[in-house]
Amino acid sequence: QVQLVESGGGLVQAGGSLRLSCTASGRTFSRLALAWFRQDPGKEREFVAGVSWGGELADYRDSVKGRFTIAVDNAKNTVYLQMNSVNTEDTALYYCAAANGHGGVWPRDYDYWGQGTQVTVSS
Numbered sequence: 001q002v003q004l005v006e007s008g009g010g011l012v013q014a015g016g017s018l019r020l021s022c023t024a025s026g027r028t029f030s031r032l033a034l035a036w037f038r039q040d041p042g043k044e045r046e047f048v049a050g051v052s053w054g055g056e057l058a059d060y061r062d063s064v065k066g067r068f069t070i071a072v073d074n075a076k077n078t079v080y081l082q083m084n085s086v087n088t089e090d091t092a093l094y095y096c097a098a099a100n101g102h103g104g105v106w107p108r109d110y111d112y113w114g115q116g117t118q119v120t121v122s123s
Helices: none
Strands: 003-007 010-013 018-025 033-039 046-051 058-060 068-073 078-083 092-099 117-122
Touching: 003 092, 018 033, 018 092, 018 117, 033 068, 033 078, 046 068, 046 078, 058 068
Parallel strands: 010 117
Antiparallel strands: 003 018, 018 078, 033 046, 033 092, 046 058, 068 078, 092 117
């Protein structure tokens, strides 16, 4: 089993920055594919960014490319999502996810989930 705990959410003004953190326990971090998803009430959970085993290959949804960066610190068992130039459309509950396999862009590709951290962007 893997336990994931997110932190770093909050209220930020449009154009500002925020860094989310997700710390894992119970499993060697470097053997997991990792990702961030987000969800608005009444909407489906959507892929934001993901990284392969060892953090070598990263993927992003189009709307966050150039603004968000996913990074892994294996020594700390932590994955980060650096969010720059945020806008009101980035407001959502952000979830950290981990997969025993290769991961992907769909929630069903992941085996473990955190409880979520709220990000609210004000205009």
